[in-house]
Amino acid sequence: MALPDALLHDLSALLGPRLSTSAGERALHAQSETLILSGPPDAVAYPRSTEEVARIAALCARHMVPVVAWGTGTSLEGHALAVKGGITVDFRDMNQVLAVFPEDMLCVVQPGVTREDLNTYLRDTGLFFPVDPGANASLGGMAATRASGTTAVRYGTMRDNVLGLEVVLAGGRVIRTGTSAPKSSAGYDLTALMVGSEGTLGLITELTLRLHGQPEAVSAATCAFADMAAAVDCVIATIQTGIPMARIEFLDPASVAACNAFSGTSLPLAPQLMVEFHGSPKGVAEQAERFGAIAAEYGSSGFLWARASEDRNRLWKMRHDAYRAILASRPGASAIVTDVCVPISSLAQAVEETRADIAASGLPGPILGHVGDGNFHAILLVNPADPRETTLAKSLATRMAERALQLGGTITGEHGIGMGKLPLMAAEHGAAWAIMGHIKRALDPHDLMNPGKLVPQK
Numbered sequence: 001m002a003l004p005d006a007l008l009h010d011l012s013a014l015l016g017p018r019l020s021t022s023a024g025e026r027a028l029h030a031q032s033e034t035l036i037l038s039g040p041p042d043a044v045a046y047p048r049s050t051e052e053v054a055r056i057a058a059l060c061a062r063h064m065v066p067v068v069a070w071g072t073g074t075s076l077e078g079h080a081l082a083v084k085g086g087i088t089v090d091f092r093d094m095n096q097v098l099a100v101f102p103e104d105m106l107c108v109v110q111p112g113v114t115r116e117d118l119n120t121y122l123r124d125t126g127l128f129f130p131v132d133p134g135a136n137a138s139l140g141g142m143a144a145t146r147a148s149g150t151t152a153v154r155y156g157t158m159r160d161n162v163l164g165l166e167v168v169l170a171g172g173r174v175i176r177t178g179t180s181a182p183k184s185s186a187g188y189d190l191t192a193l194m195v196g197s198e199g200t201l202g203l204i205t206e207l208t209l210r211l212h213g214q215p216e217a218v219s220a221a222t223c224a225f226a227d228m229a230a231a232v233d234c235v236i237a238t239i240q241t242g243i244p245m246a247r248i249e250f251l252d253p254a255s256v257a258a259c260n261a262f263s264g265t266s267l268p269l270a271p272q273l274m275v276e277f278h279g280s281p282k283g284v285a286e287q288a289e290r291f292g293a294i295a296a297e298y299g300s301s302g303f304l305w306a307r308a309s310e311d312r313n314r315l316w317k318m319r320h321d322a323y324r325a326i327l328a329s330r331p332g333a334s335a336i337v338t339d340v341c342v343p344i345s346s347l348a349q350a351v352e353e354t355r356a357d358i359a360a361s362g363l364p365g366p367i368l369g370h371v372g373d374g375n376f377h378a379i380l381l382v383n384p385a386d387p388r389e390t391t392l393a394k395s396l397a398t399r400m401a402e403r404a405l406q407l408g409g410t411i412t413g414e415h416g417i418g419m420g421k422l423p424l425m426a427a428e429h430g431a432a433w434a435i436m437g438h439i440k441r442a443l444d445p446h447d448l449m450n451p452g453k454l455v456p457q458k
Contacts, residue, residue: 003042003087007063011045011087014055018046018093029070029080029088035334035384036078036420041068041088048093050166050174050205057203058172060087061448067170068450069199071141072114074133076337077418079145079198083452089203091140097121098206105211106163106180111140111204118209127211130155133414134320140204145416146196150319153239153372154246154278155212157414162195166206170444180208193439198416199450201443215278218246219288220312223300224270228252228355228367231271232348234298235371239344243290247276248372249319252355255326255366255379262325263318268302274319276312326366326379333364333381336393340404341375341413350407354378354400361396363389375413402427417454425454 003021011019020026026040042065047053060067066086073080082088095112102125109118116136118129131142133149141147143165148157155161164178178184178191194201225231235248251259251272260267273295277287292303306312318325327335342350351367358365358378369376378400380393401411401424411424425433437455440447447458 003065004063007059007065008043010059011043011056014052014059015045015047018048020044020046029073029082029090031073032078032081033074033076034078034337034420035382035390036081036418038078038081038083038419039085041082042085044070044088044090046090046093050168053089053168053203053205054172054174056087056089057168057170061171061446064446064448066448066451067203069111069140069144069203071111071138071144072136074135074137075141075145075418076339076415077412077420079416079418079450079453080141081419083419086448091138094205100125100127100211101180102127104180105213106208107211108206108208109139110206111138111143113139115139115142122211126214128214129161129209130212131158131161134323139207139209143195143204143207144197144199146414147416148370148373148375148414150247150249150316150370152370152375152414153248154244159192159195161210162191162207163210164208165191165194165204167194167202167204169202170446170449174205175202178208196416198418198454200440200454201449203449215246215284217281217284218276218278218309218312219284220247220274220276220306220315221288222267222272222274222302222304222306222315223295224268224272224302226270226299228271229348229352230298230300231273232351232371234273234295234300236344236347237294237298238291239372241290241294243287243294244279245275245287245291245372246278247274248370249274250351250367250369250371250376251319251322252367254329254364255322255368258325258329258366259318259322262328263321265318267304270302273300274315276316322368323379326381329366330364330381332383334384336380336382336390336397337415338378338380338397338400339375339412339415340400340409341373342404342407342409344374346407346409347371347374347376350403350409351376353403357396357399361392363393363396365393365396370413373413374409398424419453422453422457425456
């Protein structure tokens with residue numbers, strides 16, 4: 001769409017050179033980590049304050065122009081693509097830690113702060129922010145997609161760690177949700193509504209986050225298993241015994257091979273669990289001993305410990321690089337990334353049936369995930385020039401989602417809906433999906449906030 005001259009004039013007066021209509025800037029905001037594609041926005045705005053964001057929203061509402069939020073562009077379902085054109089609001093310059101309250105174990109940040117930057121800032125406080133999706137995502141984007149990651153089994157997801165928000169609604173109205181209190185019973189939980197709304201209800205301009213104490217002792221390890229079933233059964237037994245795992249990750253042999261080649265590691269080419277323990281030195285030793293005994297019952301071998309911080313960092317960098325490692329294992333490939341989550345009791349069945357389904361397809365599809373909370377991924381590698389492969393991969397992804405629903409799970413444990421999973425929402429939510437649409441229309445009657453995402457489309 002062509003932006004009205006009056007809108008461009010007013011936005012330029014507000015932002016000056018921080019409004020860009022250059023082809024290069026627009027193209028940078030039309031990219032996706034996966035096969036999901038869209039045209040570029042019509043312009044990119046770089047605000048520095050809530051007041052500027054509110055003014056941008058008000059001006060766009062006056063001219064009926066869509067508004068799409070952008071964090072670091074690491075989402076996997078096309079959340080931040082401007083499918084109907086309009087203005088992309090890039091929060092790059094709203095990247096300040098505004099306050100830290102150590103006694104309350106809270107902090108207040110702007111949406112452009114990344115999780116790594118926040119933890120660097122907190123390093124000397126004895127506190128840290130635990131949610132770790134792997135990518136160095138912005139905290140605003142993590143809240144918008146209700147992100148989680150490797151540490152969710154111990155510390156929860158963004159849903160559990162966001163206490164309050166400042167949000168600019170369609171039309172420019174600014175609201176605050178939540179408080180700094182540990183709990184509240186005061187009416188509708190608007191914070192929870194906004195966390196996971198993917199920018200369809202408003203633009204997050206400030207977050208109040210729960211922090212946690214840095215553990216006194218940390219230890220990590222990898223261990224190999226004879227087959228996938230034994231590794232997954234070990235995970236189920238570990239969780240059911242109540243060991244407070246900080247992380248418990250799974251990599252199938254294809255994922256291990258890709259990580260070894262990409263990161264220069266030398267893990268055995270067998271199903272692997274990657275685990276981490278947090279606590280006091282005595283507590284960590286006890287947790288590790290209990291886990292080791294369970295793993296031995298399921299035939300684990302090759303227990304490799306990473307007790308030094310540099311060894312742990314290397315281990316988890318390898319895990320966080322797994323997506324790019326898997327992409328590199330098939331040069332020129334693109335990926336369809338699945339993201340199902342099932343009850344822990346159904347995890348073994350879901351993983352085994354997924355493995356068999358992928359093997360029968362003939363497509364490369366390494367499996368890995370945060371199996372401590374039932375969340376796993378298959379990275380389906382396709383030749384983007386071969387539409388048959390893309391169709392086959394999408395069919396596999398749909399079957400994975402349907403299987404998860406049949407087992408009482410969900411089509412997405414952490415990546416969110418965006419554009420990629422929109423066709424699966426009715427199957428998960430039924431009539432409740434229409435209610436989401438009613439909420440959207442109540443807050444954004446002209447469908448200007450990240451249109452084309454999450455809710456039923458007209």
